[in-house]
Amino acid sequence: MEAMCHKEPSAVVHFETMPAYQGDDLVGDIRVLHRVFWSYYHCIRAFRHCKPIVQVDGTHLYGKYKGCLLVAVSQDGNNNIVPIVFAIVEGETSDAWHFFLSNLRQHVVTRDGVGLISDRHESINAAVERSNGAWSPPRAFHMFCIRHIESNFLRKFKAPYLQKLVVNIGYSRTVREYEVRYQRLRERGEAYTNWLN
Structure with a gap:
């Protein structure tokens, strides 16, 4: 961590450690890395010029070291996709998501009115709920990824055969466009719109 901060002094790095056993x-003089969050200065600056949208996702790490890599992009x-x-x-x-979203809000996404796009993972929803309004309206709007x-x-x-219609409902640009597409799906079966609701 210190090497990254030394090479990139404007980078943001926040980490948490745990005692070693x-x-x-208990091994008194050793700490074990628990979590680490980082953003490069150029990524932080780039976000200032991006759309007010942040998409978050995670992927599991396989191999010698286990855990997850969490990423936010704009x-x-x-x-163009900009990793931040x-x-x-x-x-x-x-x-883990609370750690990630708190640091993201504190260090990079400091403006209000931002859309937070995620999958429907319950741990993200729980982290948003406990963010003390940092990721809730009017400061932010949590949305689900249409894909x-x-x-x-x-x-x-x-x-x-209904897949494209569902995606188009999500991409509607006006209330009227949304209503027409939603009604078209509802005509095919109320079970579809009930699930979508």
Whole structure:
């Protein structure tokens, strides 16, 4: 961590450690890395010029070291994906997401009115709930990723012919456009719109 801060003095790095044990005995002078959050100065600066949208997701790490890599990205005016922050945590737990989202809010996403896009993972929802309003209206608006909704819809109903309509409902730009598409789906079966609600 110190090496990264030395090479990149404007980087934000926040980490948490835990005591080390050998068997049941506490090893007094050793700490073990528990979680680490970081963002590079250029990523932080780039976000100032991005759309007010942040998408978060996690992926499991495999191999010698276990845990999860959490990432937040945004989008610039040309629809390019801009990575803004990273974290390595113990797993996709409520505590890990709270650590990640708190640091993201404190160090990078400092403006209000931002959309937070995530999958429907309960640990993210729980972390948003305990953020003391940092990720709630009017400071932020938590939204679900339309691609995750699409795949969950397909898994539930096995109706690929309705997949595009579900995505288009999510991408509606006006209330009227949304209502027309929603009604079209409802005409195919109320079970679809009930699930979508």
